[in-house]
Amino acid sequence: SDVACPWCYIGERRFERALAAFAGAEDVEVVFRPYQLDPSAPVVAQPMADYLTKRFGRPVDAMLTQVSGVARGEGITMDWKRALAVNTRTAHRLSQMALREYGADTQRKLMGRLFEAHFSRGMDVSDHAVLAALALAVGMDEARVKEYLSSGEGADDLQAHFDRARALGITAVPTFVFNGETAVQGGQPASTFLQVLE
Secondary structure (H helix, E strand, C coil): CCCCCHHHHHHHHHHHHHHHHCCCHHHCCCCCCCCCCCCCCCCCCEEHHHHHHHHHCCCCHHHHHHHHHHHHHCCCCCCCCCCEECCCHHHHHHHHHHHHHHCHHHHHHHHHHHHHHHHHCCCCCCCHHHHHHHHHHCCCCHHHHHHHHHCCCCHHHHHHHHHHHHHCCCCCCCEEEECCCEEEECCCCHHHHHHHHC
């Protein structure tokens, strides 16, 4: 998953509905593995629509409108006028810290906050103060998070995750991997996720 991927946000929301309907939900652990759709995304945040127009060489309004409509159906507001394009490496480092030090449930809550911050609230998800506030909101220790973000801690581990995704042949996100055996690509309907879970 990538924080900068709208279909990851939509897919997670659909998966969440499927999991809520699954009888064995209490036995399922959901872990986010890092992936960068655009490793060359700017280090300094800039308006998302402008960046995507430059990246794709054409206006992206129709594409963004279509994604917004699908997201709205899942109860998600995409605010493209406020959304910022920025490199997600630091957000991924924080997500991996959440998993290592607090567990999968905290990581999942943090990812939900990151998606919302990025797509709905126009926040810079590379900014250490923003990330620390989001981490604090899900119960992480603010001082530890600030110390971690200002260091290089977790960078090698993160790169190993990116390399592993490539080695597994993952070229698009979201990719949901069940028990290390079955992969489902894309923000599929909740019914598809439920079928795979069952």
